[in-house]
Amino acid sequence: MTTIHIQHWLKANQRTRVLPTDKWYLNFATSILPSVKASPLFCKEDCRTQANTAIALSMYFQDAIAQNGGWKLFTEVHRKVYGNHLPFYLPADNYVPDEINPEDIAFVLWTLKSQPGSPNQNYTLFSPYDKELLALSQTVYKLMDARFEEAPIREEASSCLWVTGTDLPDMPITPLPEVTPETKLGNLTSRCLKYSKGKPLLYFTNYKELCTFFVDILGWENKPSALLPDLEHKKEFVIYANTKGMLIAHNVAACFREAHNPMYDAKRAAAEGYDMFCQPGYCPFDLLKYGMAKGILPDVELPFPKGKEILQQNWDFIARYYLRQYYEGE
Structure with missing residues (x-):
């Protein structure tokens, strides 16, 4: 042509x-x-x-x-x-x-x-x-x-x-659904925060640990159909307890640098973490936004020179550009 x-x-x-x-x-x-x-x-x-x-x-x-x-x-x-x-x-x-x-x-x-x-x-x-x-x-x-x-x-x-x-x-930027002393909490959020002693993020290594939490702490019925069976073959879970309820993500726990997260891995965060910003449906956006707002995703970077600087300084635009309807989505 x-x-x-x-x-x-x-x-x-x-x-x-x-x-x-x-x-x-x-x-x-x-x-x-x-x-x-x-x-x-x-x-x-x-x-x-x-x-x-x-x-x-x-x-x-x-x-x-x-x-x-x-x-x-x-x-x-x-x-x-x-x-x-x-x-x-x-x-x-x-x-x-x-x-x-x-x-x-x-x-x-x-x-x-x-x-x-x-x-x-x-x-x-x-x-x-x-x-x-x-x-x-x-x-x-x-x-x-x-x-x-x-x-x-x-x-x-x-x-x-x-x-x-x-x-x-x-696509508007909305406030984080953070819990404050004045927040009227739902049952799931209350139980999560009581279990974690007030920490919004909870970490579970595998599905067995997650199910134990569902049954023993949240009081869910102990039968396969009630325990989110679609997650059975997933691992490295993060639960974000917030004013909307409870968000669950899998295969992302290695990216979050918190003292109570046993799965945190800086090298894996650098190598894999950018998927959270670029792959629609990979990570709930409120969890991603919480991680960036609290400075607990310090290792994520894009896979090319200056990738960390570019992502850390432009993360919201990058998420907006790549996630589309999943940006600020439920």
Whole structure:
């Protein structure tokens, strides 16, 4: 594919009506396609992926020129929620929010290489500081800068969804369901906290230990169907007792650094813990949020250079981006 058809452009923009500016930005997307194809980042991708990349970069360009649309909305909401315009990148002194910036382009490229999954589908991770990603962002920035003065202002705002693929700005940050002295506790939470002497997190090595707790402490009926049989072959459980009740997670206990957790393992936390932030359904979000708020997930990191720094500083955005409807979900 050496050209990009108007139908491809319109589909990406989620409309059928052709605007007067479409031809210019479609031609620009086609003009940067050779740079995308030549980059080690995309040279082995299929033609459709390469074209989608060029289109996404051109959509960023048209949004930056028009100062509206999906890119404008994304950066405004990110600044409101997190205090800066972008995840990952600390803007340089010459960063101008209402103009084109290499950091912006790098983030767009990151979204194209970092794909969320689902409970039954794997996700993909990519470093926002990958050298080829940063190199391509500089190349594309120079191509945009050379055409900046002639780029037309689009009359209709682009879709608010194109940047991250879902309506992330509508996902609110809610308070932790923490127990306070004034909280009226349910039966399960009360029994958990009495057993743990007030500690919200309880740890169980295997299903047998968990069942003993269910029967002896919670008073559940001692028969298989009453003891969460789906967990029979799981291990390393964490229970989070909170105002909503009792959350149970499995295979994550090694990540939580607490004195009363016998399964804590810093090496495993570093090697495996990022799944909690990236794999939908892997860990209840309230438990993840509690762990980060209390500083008891200090070892989790992403599996590339600067992975700990990136995750620890951007964990909420990363969880929001990857977990989608599981972010702040029940």
